[in-house]
Amino acid sequence: MKEPKTGSVRPRGRPRAFVDKSNQNTIRTLDRAMRVLAGLSRLEEATLSRLADTTGDPAASVYRILVTLQAHGIVELEPSDQTWHVGPGAFQIGSAFLRRTSLIARAQEPMRDLMEATGETANLGIHREGEVLFVSQIETHAPIRAFFPPGTRADLHASGIGKVLLAAMPSDLRTGLLPASLPSYTANTLSETRALAAELARIETHGYAVDDEERNAGMRCIAAPVRNLHGEVVAGLSISGPTSRITSDRVVALAAKVIASAAALSERLGARPATSRVD
Template identity: 50%
Template sequence: MTQQMRARGRPKSFRKPEDIPRIQAVDRAIDVLETLARGGATSLSALAVEMDQSPATLYRILTTFRLRGLVENNDATQEWMIGASAFRIGAVYLRRSTVASRAMPAMRDLMAATGETANLGVEAEGQVMFIAQVETHESIRAFFPPGTQGPMHASGIGKALLASYAEARLQKLLENAVLTHYTPQTLTSPTALRADLAATRARGYAIDDNEKTPGMRCIAAPIFNHLGEAVAGISVSGPSNRLTADKVAQVGALVTSAANSISRALGADMGMVWLGNLDSNQD
């Protein structure tokens, strides 16, 4: 008897993710989690207004999530919030790689050396997603909670990663990217962005010079794994009046050194990545 092969990943009839029919109830339930994650604790009535959904429908979703620990309810205030089970599920993302745990000591040292916030981010579906941060003690500081996403073309980590990608991967990302204008300094044309990426490769670190948020500067470098692949980026970010133009080279050297240290901890051969072997990685 011929043994049927077990389905792996997706049904054979669906060739692309966009071909798969969406389940509306699941979509709505995930929308509830994402809305709570953005806004923090909120009442059922406020959530219903924000989502333009029936309170009765949302209550059924919330109580189901509460039974599974994905959300919690404060009886005193009647507010709903993300629960511990949602954190445990989300934390699996970080456990896929040791990059976050390997990076934390270097990030703490980087914050101590520069006096500014150190960030760790990865690419997620064409955007930068911040997965860890060591905050400065200064009252005015950059703040990117884990899970925050930002544009690749207007962030230090995003440009550090783009500059390290092989041409085919870079071209694909640029073809699908919308180079949104945020400030007068934002690079909104592929030509200007490519020129900036070339400069990034030449000096070894990327600079976000008020390109996403006026008055904020960010300096970043890529982190490589044992295969020589850029898997994350580390950065220092802060107000431009503290992270001044004359400090960029000094901070850039510190950020690059931290990135290289983490890369070596992940098994990367630093003689074969970034400037050393980028051209041979083109495909």
């Protein structure tokens, strides 16, 4: 058996002669390709000219990138209207992220139970790069429903899950994540720092958040935190639907069900059972 070497150990996944110089270690063409792919993902579909305008890259460069990505199934071209779309190859690569964590798999049963108990769409979201990243959804059977497919992103301050995640953060981290000027989407958006801080304090006290038409008029969301075995908030679980069904007088009763489902998922992740008060 070989004796372990002493001294510094080179982190695996880096070249032997690696020296961290960001400008030298990025590939500009690949960086541009990732920008194009991200832009297409946000647009969902786009013509070449629109995608070039969105990314700020020359159309000829964008076209070469798209054709290269198309060869690997990362993007697809719809011939009838000459629009580009994200392809199945991107999904296959992205699925590795979902397989990496047991959160998604362990959430399915609690989410389905929550959807059945409330009649509303159940959502699971995590914090990624200053936004909410929706990673799973169980849709309601009702004809009118909220739709946040996996991969959708949302502002932290204007979503139920986002506010739950913010409420669990230290104030200095929270300040660093939020922009100086918070975007306002409806008349109900908490775009003033003081109003948002008061709402986050209420969430900490009561254990749930309400997106009361703050992102989309006519839609309401109720969210609760999901914790891991260390008691850390790692995700948010929510229900969302039209205000005609999630009426103001039902919020407290529905919040109790969301909290219970979030607690059930937390226990599946190793968290200790906790009692919550809803009022």
